Amino acid sequence: MPLYKKYVYKLSSEEFYGLLVDITSGVEVLSEGESYVEFALYEPIQGLEPLEVLEVEVIPPERAFKPVRVKSLLVVPNWIKPIVIRQGSAFGTGLHPTTQLCLDLIQDFFQEGWSAVDVGTGTGVLAMALKKLGAGRVVAIDKDPVAVEECRHNTKENCLEVECLLAGPEEVTDSFDLLVANLDLGIFRKEIENLLKLFRRVGVFSGIYGKDELESFLSLLRGLKPAKIKRRKNWYGVVVLG
16 A cells, blocks of 8 residues: 655644645644644645654555445446346356456456457356447357347346347357357367357456366367466366467
8 A cells, every 4th residue: 555644733723724825735634722723734834844744554446435335226436347237047147256257357358449259148247348348349149049138138238239149159250359258168178169260369268167177178279378377266267368
């Protein structure tokens, strides 16, 4: 945490209120009596000796301003990017470790303006996260029509432009800057060639459980080296660079 110097002064009431005319920074009044005011600033006053100089820790806004929930209303600071998900029948509420791994790794590697594809989108949470982070075109695909319907509902609810398509990776002919695929090892074995063709820069993969599955997945990459591997509750997320 950054430390700042806090300068404490004590003046007569008349001197203090006269000084306020010339002070452009904020003033913290510590105590006030009938004939004096004790106050503090974060920069010294030229020609005036402070009573004491303190070092104080400044709490960043991220720690000071937390989301506040009152019944069905939630107030959040503007640096938090909320995603609204209904309790549908498709996978992807953000609670599962694999979804969280993808959300984490996306933020490590994604760059604003990139295009992206979310394979096996479920509720569309990862596609919507990419759009919230500033993606250009975002395509979300799934072979389950229920999932595609959930994706369309949730993207509309969040006022986000995402193409939710009933399709498998073999049916997508475009290539994207980033791919995210939260699937399982069986699907990776079947679809890895198609998945690797879908991204130019970054591929984020999850749905891999335990070290044995991780080793099996890495062997599917045909020599591509992972840029990052992250673990959460024995689930793994892997980032591959194109």
